[in-house]
Amino acid sequence: MTDPFLWTLISVQIAMGLFDTLFHHELTERLAWRASQKLELRLHGIRNFFYGLIFLSFAWVEPHGLFAAALALVLVFEVMITLWDFVEEDLSRKLPWTERINHTLLTLNYGAILALLAPILWQWIQQPTSASLVDYGWWSVMASIAAFGVAVFAARDLLAAARSERLSGGNPAELVTALPPHRHVLVTGGTGFVGSRLVDALVSAGHYMTVLTRDARKADSLRHPVRVITNLDQIRNHERFDALVNLAGDPIANGLWTAKKRARIIQSRVETTAALEALVTRLEHKPDCLISGSAIGWYGPRGDEVLTEQSDPAAAFTQEVCARWEQAAAKIERFSIRVVRLRMGLVLGVDGGMLAQLLAPFEFGGGTKLGSGRQWMSWIERDDLIRIIAHAIADDTLRGPVNATTPCPVRNDTFTQALGRALKRPAILRIPAWALTWVLGDMARETMLVSQRVIPKKLTDHGFEFRHAEIGPMLQKITGAKSKSSADAPGAETAVAKT
Structure with a gap:
């Protein structure tokens, strides 16, 4: 994992993923507040959880043997969830052209990352099972920050999915x-x-x-x-x-x-x-x-x-x-x-x-x-x-x-x-x-x-x-709040019509 080109591709993936989350999921599409997107939010939450594991693993650990095989399995699961997410998005909403282009670039870039990672992971899998601590300097710090960020959005999306049923406006x-x-x-x-x-x-x-x-x-x-x-x-x-x-x-x-x-x-x-x-x-x-x-x-x-x-x-x-x-x-x-x-x-x-x-x-x-x-x-x-x-x-x-x-x-x-x-x-x-x-x-x-x-x-x-x-x-x-209040907090000012 010392190849600077590989880390550059990972950095690009993080940047495009951040743009997709902030601009599309939060700003324009506002997925967390759409009752119809419950499944998509769950998929995003699970995928971001896997992303957090992957980023932390790459940042500070070099896994060998069974640990490397487990990391490879996590990558396979993440790809499967991403493909499922693509299908769900097309079925449940109309994606704007900017999001489609961004998804295409994310897919191409991720494919290049996996192509470079595959021989490295294969070498690690063939070695005796162990986990060595590593430090790639600025790259490790960046990956750790990314892991923290995707963990925050994983929790946010899973909580939003749980809230989505309470957003229904009824008949x-x-x-x-x-x-x-x-x-x-x-x-x-x-x-x-x-x-x-x-x-x-x-x-x-x-x-x-x-x-x-x-x-x-x-x-x-x-x-x-x-x-x-x-x-x-x-x-x-x-x-x-x-x-x-x-x-x-x-x-x-x-x-x-x-x-x-x-x-x-x-x-x-x-x-x-x-x-x-x-x-x-x-x-x-x-x-x-x-x-x-x-x-x-x-x-x-x-x-x-x-x-x-x-x-x-x-x-x-x-x-x-x-x-x-x-x-x-x-x-x-x-x-x-x-x-x-x-x-x-x-x-x-x-x-x-x-x-x-x-x-x-x-x-x-x-x-x-x-x-x-x-x-x-x-x-x-x-x-x-x-x-x-x-x-x-x-x-x-x-x-x-x-x-x-x-x-x-x-x-x-x-x-x-x-x-x-x-x-x-x-x-x-x-x-x-x-x-x-x-x-x-x-x-x-x-x-x-x-x-x-x-x-x-x-x-x-x-x-x-x-x-x-x-x-x-x-x-x-x-807003689908769990606790219900029958009145405003003490001191809240209202003006009631006098007719």
Whole structure:
């Protein structure tokens, strides 16, 4: 094991494996929070355990005889598990092209390593059984660090696999029981974080779905049967829809707000809504209602003021976006179609959105409050939002702006502590406001540091009941925490709607 070329290949394998774990498994694919990936997580955990043994063996021990044969057997088991993992990944999820390329390079590099190792192991196996301590200097240290790292991720993946059963959201059809049977619903943005769950619920309940998406390939993961279109012109004039749900729009909290990005954020919403207006114009049978997306950004920065649907806005880019979006939706009222403009709060769920980006940092001890932590966060759990959409379709007395938030907004430091408790991790760090605004500018000021204390007065007046009204129990539930809390910790601040 003194061949520097072999150690170089091992170093490359470690680097590519680290990239695959951090970028794909944790950052983009977020396997630890996908209930469907239970078997893949178990395979990763077992494989990483074997990797730890292999790295430590190569770092400090030269095995001979039966010990060398045992090491060779471990390598064979690791290859078998890797092949099984490749099959499981292809069966259970759609791999991004970057992950496929990385897997190919890992396979080729590992093949070269095994080709160089085979004659060395054969020589060791033929010698009397013994285990000699060795020291390859920096290479041994590197291999030891790698062994520790894969051991950490082995434990993390096995624990995540055990947790996966508790991440199940239950029967999605139960989220839309407010609807009469066999509705035909057109959803724009049906492959997004909210839209995909809505489609899942409606299809599960036996409703007929048409989904508009810019990329038909993203619809592969939707529950079927569902009709997928990429342009509203594909809909014929005689077709009938009971409801339209408009959720399409370029992500607002994704990247710097350059002039081009700001224009795309507004255009993606206004143009899709205008296309829906053109569709309604030519449909022979008009839909009963349009449930159009908006956001609490409509109110702008408001500090500690309690905000209802009757509150006035304050100037901000997010306010301009929401105002333009709502104005475009309101035009469809001229066809005597009931229009509900959902001003959604922060939509929380482990499958996407803001919370999904926080889970990995919090799990690894990086729980952080933003700025002073005193800003109000008005939120809604994703399945409750799906129930709100179904309620809005079914209740023909509900119209105009509707705040889609829970009655209990919380301050950012309360949210941070509640998420830390749900994940059983400390959450003691803080990112200063100046650092966020220096890096992200207005995007940080209007999405991370803004204070909006929004109350869903219309929904409570119309009898809607939230399943997840308080932040602590909600986070315990959706993160699959074993211990369940019935209330937030003492001292947690909430604002309950007074109607």
